[in-house]
Amino acid sequence: METHAHSHCEGEETLRLESALEVLRGAGHRITSPRKALLKVLIREHGPFSADELHRRLPAGMCDLVTVYRSIGALEETNLVRRCDFGDGTYRYEFNTGEHHHHHIICRQCSSVKNLDVCFADGLERLVRQMGYANVTHTLEIFGTCVACQKDK
Amino acid sequence: METHAHSHCEGEETLRLESALEVLRGAGHRITSPRKALLKVLIREHGPFSADELHRRLPAGMCDLVTVYRSIGALEETNLVRRCDFGDGTYRYEFNTGEHHHHHIICRQCSSVKNLDVCFADGLERLVRQMGYANVTHTLEIFGTCVACQKDK
């Protein structure tokens, strides 16, 4: 489906990469080829991808799967990457543009992912903050059967 | 914190149990002591609990942990139990009263869970249905630092 579409021009991708590397460096992390390669994949294809999917998208022999896990750790820590949880036992990761919070509509049949650029939960976070909670965040994922899979049925 | 509070009188619990057993039976499942015991725990203490937490709450020697997993399967299938995913690698289960959709506020420090009886996502599901999706559902969990943990800090 409309998953993982490439959507920006090359110049923009380079910019995002440079700025992401700057963030990494600023947090005291080193710039290594696996990390750079991971960021390139994530910037170019958005995701979300599982650790394994990311690994398979890297240039052949780039690094071990373990390094993907560890690198993602650094990327998450610096907020360059957002972890998604589709409730199927595997975490997925996507590049965090930071621009606006978006959510996913996941097809239960074909697992296609569509982004939804509306966030209904701002009021909710506000409410929870009023209840006394600090550092409030939320996860929201939407599941359904996509149009194509309804036809296939 | 205010987690897992016992909140209904005994008669109501018995009623819920009977009705739950009826649902199970109706779906062609057999009523066994582990299932009855699981439902009792879930009705009395709400949850959400992990499989292991449920197992530890059962009368000593009631059944194997595997049976908890398998029983939960039957309970989920019949919608008596709802699976929650707090993104920490362990699923949790709670009794599904079916009355109204609620969400959880999970404290990142102490893991306490507070229920939030407001659902902001009805409009969202409607929107997604308008986009052509069928069988639309969603998961929404809220994370933060609770009042007590802010003080402890």
Place this chain on the structure above:
DNA sequence: ATATGTGCAAATTCTTTGCATTAGA
């Protein structure tokens, strides 16, 4: 030079499966 990152292997954690045995309906 030195702390950080990496590879490989092995451990962990949660959950599921196979199969012989037990027990609901």
Place this chain on the structure above:
DNA sequence: TCTAATGCAAAGAATTTGCACATAT
């Protein structure tokens, strides 16, 4: 009776950890 449920052991899947070696700064 006869099929579904259970126990035990073992398999699976995703992720993490230990430790020696390699590499970015």
